[in-house]
Amino acid sequence: MHGNPMPDSYVYVTEExxxxxxxxxSVEALAWEDVVEVRVVTEAGEDVLYILLDRDGEGCVVPRSATDATFLARLRYLPDFDLDRLTVASDSAHDGVVVVWRSPDPPSALPDLEYD
Structure with missing residues (x-):
C-alpha cells in the first residue's frame, strides 16, 4: 500500500x-503571551522559517509550509505587529535572519526575594 509519507513535523496553532x-x-511549544520576538529565516531552496522566542531565548520554529491563515491572524494580535514587514521578509530572495517584531514591553526585572 502506498500513502503519503509521515511529515517531519506538524504544527498546532491555538488561541493559547x-x-x-x-x-x-520532541515538542516545541510557546504561549502567545510569552512571545517577545518573531524572526524570519530565509535560505535559498529551503522553506521559510518563522521563529517565535520568549524572554529566555527559548522558542518554537514554525515552517511557512506549516502555517495557515490562523497563524497569520494570531500574529496580528501581537502589539504593533506589522504583517507587511513579515511578508516582505518572508518573500526576500536574500538568505538570512530578519527580526520582524519585538515586544514593545521591556523585560520585567526579577523581584528581590527575601529568604527566612
Missing amino acids: GVTRHYADG
Missing part, C-alpha cells in the same frame, strides 16, 4: 499558543 511536534517525538 503554538506547538510543533517533530517526528522523533
Whole structure:
C-alpha cells in the first residue's frame, strides 16, 4: 500500500499558543503571551522559517509550509505587529535572519526575594 509519507513535523496553532511536534517525538511549544520576538529565516531552496522566542531565548520554529491563515491572524494580535514587514521578509530572495517584531514591553526585572 502506498500513502503519503509521515511529515517531519506538524504544527498546532491555538488561541493559547503554538506547538510543533517533530517526528522523533520532541515538542516545541510557546504561549502567545510569552512571545517577545518573531524572526524570519530565509535560505535559498529551503522553506521559510518563522521563529517565535520568549524572554529566555527559548522558542518554537514554525515552517511557512506549516502555517495557515490562523497563524497569520494570531500574529496580528501581537502589539504593533506589522504583517507587511513579515511578508516582505518572508518573500526576500536574500538568505538570512530578519527580526520582524519585538515586544514593545521591556523585560520585567526579577523581584528581590527575601529568604527566612
